[in-house]
Amino acid sequence: MTPSTILLVDDHPIVREGYRRLLDRVPHFRVIAEAADAAEAYKRYRETRPDLTIMDLSMPGAGGIEAVRHIRQWDRTARILVVSIHTRPVFVQQAFAAGSLGYVSKASGPSELLAAAAEVARGRRWVGQDVARDLALGQLDQGESALADLSAREFTILRMLIAGSAVDEIAEALHLSPKTVRNHHYAIKAKLGARTDLGLALAAARAGIDGSDV
Amino acid sequence: MTPSTILLVDDHPIVREGYRRLLDRVPHFRVIAEAADAAEAYKRYRETRPDLTIMDLSMPGAGGIEAVRHIRQWDRTARILVVSIHTRPVFVQQAFAAGSLGYVSKASGPSELLAAAAEVARGRRWVGQDVARDLALGQLDQGESALADLSAREFTILRMLIAGSAVDEIAEALHLSPKTVRNHHYAIKAKLGARTDLGLALAAARAGIDGSDV
DNA sequence: CCTCACGTCGGGCAATTTGCCCGGCCTCGC
DNA sequence: GCGAGGCCGGGCAAATTGCCCGACGTGAGG
Incomplete structure (x- = not known):
């Protein structure tokens, strides 16, 4: 299996460091670039064209969803895994609508992140455990919340x-x-x-x- | 120098994993326990009595500040370093009022976290770079609880x-x-x-x- | 291919609201 | 009695909003 190159996007250096160390344990993954905001993410993506982009949603400025949209606009095959502290359906829907392939909560464990990364890197869609639960529950109350x-x-x-x-x-x-x-x-x-x-x-x-x- | 034992408190497993890997690089540090919420943090602290506790502020339930207060109530010598996404003065003040010895932003780099951890483990106070800036600025604009x-x-x-x-x-x-x-x-x-x-x-x-x- | 619907992007203009000034009342403490 | 400060309201220019318009691109369906 050929290695997967990864672009890491999060505005917190400590969090990026955590991801990097976690991902570096897996020989199959290679983190080749990092970015701290939407604009930098787009720039780095064009420079490096990673196999997988791991994107935090909450960032200063335009935010992660805009970054996903922007990248996907330039490369329709971009494989982006969104990692967020939010599990609310509206965020998940917006993230997928913007073109991300996967969505996991920051509250999920390292193993789930690795699993999600592996799946998305192969072009498959992934929704985290707790995110899926909230989505399902959201379906029940028809509120839709406008x-x-x-x-x-x-x-x-x-x-x-x-x-x-x-x-x-x-x-x-x-x-x-x-x-x-x-x-x-x-x-x-x-x-x-x-x-x-x-x-x-x-x-x-x-x-x-x-x-x-x- | 005798090794410092560390209790890690954060509700996000991925983030804990990041800290653990970061801290494990330093021979002087030994992460001996983890907790995901305030109640568990208190319990683990009493069990393990670590030299240093690294505490996230934003947690479900009582939250990190309550945990700090609770731990300090039981052990007035507890050395607690707060790590938070917030830099707003009110959070910092509350954290110190509760008895923490240090406060760093999650937006700061790994090196600052390690420095802060080392200082707090030795019983010295520490305030992160960007946190200090916000505190200073906060002094300028008149409003605390305006x-x-x-x-x-x-x-x-x-x-x-x-x-x-x-x-x-x-x-x-x-x-x-x-x-x-x-x-x-x-x-x-x-x-x-x-x-x-x-x-x-x-x-x-x-x-x-x-x-x-x- | 054509149309239709829809999201996105902007202009224009009248009506409303706002920022900021004013003065007059009343009460409280000195 | 007198100054300070909260409350109440007016006035007017400047900024913002409500609501209209058309243009472009894209994706679905005829």
Whole structure:
């Protein structure tokens, strides 16, 4: 079996270090690059074209989902395993919609991460144990949380808004006109049934997003 | 130098694995136990009495700060190094008030963690680079629990705003001119240092108010 | 191939809200 | 009595929002 090269994306050096040491135990895996944010991830991916990308969702700036989308846009065969502290269905759905092949929770054990990495590296889809449970449970309560109605762009912008970013900052981070961000902002409020920003924050909180995301 | 025994506390197995591998590289350190939550941390501490405890703050249930307090209550000489994703002063202050000896951000590198661990294991206090910066900055901008600065009227209106009431509704409920409510709203934002309503919701949430108050 | 639906991206413009100033009342402590 | 400070409201320019528009690209279905 030919070795799998890996790109590691997480904004915490300590966490990257942990992954690297864990993965280095497996002869089949070779970590060849690391990145600390979405932009750097894209750059490193183009430079190194790894067989597998392990991507953390919560990063400063655009966040991991945008990075997944960006990479997949450039390389439709990119194999990306998302690792996140979140197990809520909306995150998982957004991650898969963006083009990731696998999704595991940070709360899962090392063995599951290795298993997921191996599967995704072979081009197969993988959903972690606890993530799958939450997905299944989410199916039961039909609530849908209206958050599911949001498009990918809207979801990204909502997360950045909740995180405290100003419209202009988001526009710059995403390379968009402030006007476009504003229009998305407007659409989000409409979809979530919020009249004001305060209402938006509340609606988002109810739907399961808190400021600690992004 | 006699070896330092270490108790590792973090609810993410993957993260524990990372620490363990990192620490195992240093002959001087020996990880002798792990725990995934506050209760287990206390139990393990009493069983093993490690020279150093490395404690994550964000854990389900009671959380890391409670664990620190609990352990220190039982053993006033316990040496605890807190590792957290947060750098906000209030977290750091709480952690030290609870009795930890060191505090480093997860965003810092492995070398800083090792340095901090070594220092704390020797009974010396340590504050990480970026944490120290945030502490210093926090000294500058006036607000700790700026919430305390709010007058009674302002506090009432803030709670109603957070609860989702519109300005006009609040005016009616309090028998005030909408203009007055608006002026209070403005003053609140100024006092809490929030530029937008979204920011206000976040600031309030940080300061300990969530929508469930009302 | 064509169309239709939909997401994304932006412009335009009126209406609303905001930032920031003002003054007047009342109460409390000195 | 008098100053400090909270409360109440007005006024007005500047910024933001609500709501409309069209353009482009893509993917599904006829």
